[in-house]
Amino acid sequence: MRSNVLEYDLIQPATLPAALEALAQNPGLTPIAGGTELMVALAAGRLAQKQFLSIHRLSELRFIEVTPTAVTLGSGTTFTDIRKHPVIANDFPLLARAASWTGSIANQNRGTLGGNIVNASPAADSPPALLVYDASVTLISARGARTLPYRDFHVSYKKTALAPDELLFSINLERRFSAYRSYLRKIGTRNAQAISKVALACLALVENGAVSDIRIGAASLRETPTRCAAAEQAILNQPVTGQTIAAARAALLTEARPIDDIRSTAKYRAAVAANLLEEFLRTLLG
Amino acid sequence: MTSITLTVNRETHTITAPPMKRLLDVLREDLHLTGAKEGCGEGECGSCSVLMNGELVNSCLVPILQCEGASIITIEGIAHLAAEGEELHPIQQCFLEHGGAQCGICTPGMILATHHLLQKHPHPTLEQIQEGLAGNLCRCTGYMRIFEAVQQAADSAPHERRT
Numbered sequence: 001m002r003s004n005v006l007e008y009d010l011i012q013p014a015t016l017p018a019a020l021e022a023l024a025q026n027p028g029l030t031p032i033a034g035g036t037e038l039m040v041a042l043a044a045g046r047l048a049q050k051q052f053l054s055i056h057r058l059s060e061l062r063f064i065e066v067t068p069t070a071v072t073l074g075s076g077t078t079f080t081d082i083r084k085h086p087v088i089a090n091d092f093p094l095l096a097r098a099a100s101w102t103g104s105i106a107n108q109n110r111g112t113l114g115g116n117i118v119n120a121s122p123a124a125d126s127p128p129a130l131l132v133y134d135a136s137v138t139l140i141s142a143r144g145a146r147t148l149p150y151r152d153f154h155v156s157y158k159k160t161a162l163a164p165d166e167l168l169f170s171i172n173l174e175r176r177f178s179a180y181r182s183y184l185r186k187i188g189t190r191n192a193q194a195i196s197k198v199a200l201a202c203l204a205l206v207e208n209g210a211v212s213d214i215r216i217g218a219a220s221l222r223e224t225p226t227r228c229a230a231a232e233q234a235i236l237n238q239p240v241t242g243q244t245i246a247a248a249r250a251a252l253l254t255e256a257r258p259i260d261d262i263r264s265t266a267k268y269r270a271a272v273a274a275n276l277l278e279e280f281l282r283t284l285l286g
Numbered sequence: 287m288t289s290i291t292l293t294v295n296r297e298t299h300t301i302t303a304p305p306m307k308r309l310l311d312v313l314r315e316d317l318h319l320t321g322a323k324e325g326c327g328e329g330e331c332g333s334c335s336v337l338m339n340g341e342l343v344n345s346c347l348v349p350i351l352q353c354e355g356a357s358i359i360t361i362e363g364i365a366h367l368a369a370e371g372e373e374l375h376p377i378q379q380c381f382l383e384h385g386g387a388q389c390g391i392c393t394p395g396m397i398l399a400t401h402h403l404l405q406k407h408p409h410p411t412l413e414q415i416q417e418g419l420a421g422n423l424c425r426c427t428g429y430m431r432i433f434e435a436v437q438q439a440a441d442s443a444p445h446e447r448r449t
Contacts, residue, residue: 010305010351032349036329039347042306043327052306056352104421105402107329109341192420193330
């Protein structure tokens with residue numbers, strides 16, 4: 001059943017300080033940016049929240065700032081903004097690719113990186129890339145700002161570290177991965193316009209015949225977007241061989257907690273995640 | 287209820303609506319512009335596509351309050367972008383000539399997505415056409431005639447388009 005739109009309220013402060021003040025006064029407000037998630041719920045009659053705060057037109061949240069050592073993306077940066085940015089394409093290609101397959105062009109024109117993260121779907125496209133790039137996130141409220149590692153942002157299924165009066169302000173990336181080998185693959189029902197059954201991002205540095213650094217990030221493998229610490233530890237400081245690849249696969253399966261749902265099964269997700277990890281590790285052979 | 291002023295097809299309108307009302311519903315119910323269609327209502331099918339400040343968007347996913355001061359172009363406004371003396375925009379003409387429109391439900395969205403694509407890529411590759419239209423579903427044509435129509439629009443009229 002469609003929602004009755006008269007039951008919903010939406011305010012649109014003109015500035016970030018005004019938006020933060022509105023949230024401080026009424027922490028029951030739900031921020032809405034491009035609407036590519038919440039407006040779907042509205043149409044489907046399953047939008048439980050009733051009071052919304054539009055942050056989509058806050059120019060303070062829509063920026064990509066580049067310094068010699070870092071790139072900072074405002075939470076209101078759209079996927080189209082990300083795809084167009086040459087420094088992101090060059091330094092963070094996994095993020096650029098994830099942006100390119102997040103919905104359609106129309107969705108990318110409206111959907112924001114911040115919304116993709118705060119919506120906190122375990123299947124979201126950008127989190128695996130952000131996890132392997134060791135992103136940090138800056139949260140802001142009328143009380144001030146704080147920055148934490150992105151890997152600590154997702155607390156449990158659909159629960160994040162955001163306090164009710166806080167907004168995600170920015171996603172911060174360090175430009176230090178140019179020597180790393182990288183990998184991102186999404187498995188969905190179709191080649192495009194599909195939500196992930198499972199996705200895996202990997203970043204590794206191979207020095208003197210051994211893996212000296214590795215990060216593995218996954219979507220739809222646990223209740224939140226997640227780093228795969230056991231699989232990382234299994235291959236860290238090891239040469240890449242058939243034996244260590246098998247050990248990494250086995251370790252990944254010990255930490256995978258996928259579910260059966262409308263898009264796939266737990267068994268399929270776990271098996272494919274291990275195959276994706278092997279596919280990446282084989283690129284490091286020789 | 288909120289009062290919102292926006293420009294649709296170069297005409298300024300002030301409407302009174304609930305702030306979360308979808309742009310699609312304002313276009314169809316308040317402004318009686320029924321060219322944008324509701325297919326899925328969840329941003330998958332593209333039949334409600336319009337241009338908002340020059341960007342392709344799904345009007346079913348835009349709360350009207352976010353349109354304050356915005357410029358919207360719907361399929362009804364596309365013909366206005368045609369060259370002097372032409373009844374149809376070249377993209378519309380090419381869809382007509384190539385059988386790119388059959389039942390017509392997807393056609394307004396297809397044409398707006400094509401317009402947006404050709405603004406970004408005046409001479410698109412087949413892959414760019416496919417990606418540019420990937421958010422617009424068609425159950426009739428099998429897409430090939432649509433791709434041909436877009437290719438023809440790109441080849442034949444690169445200088446006639448205006449924003």
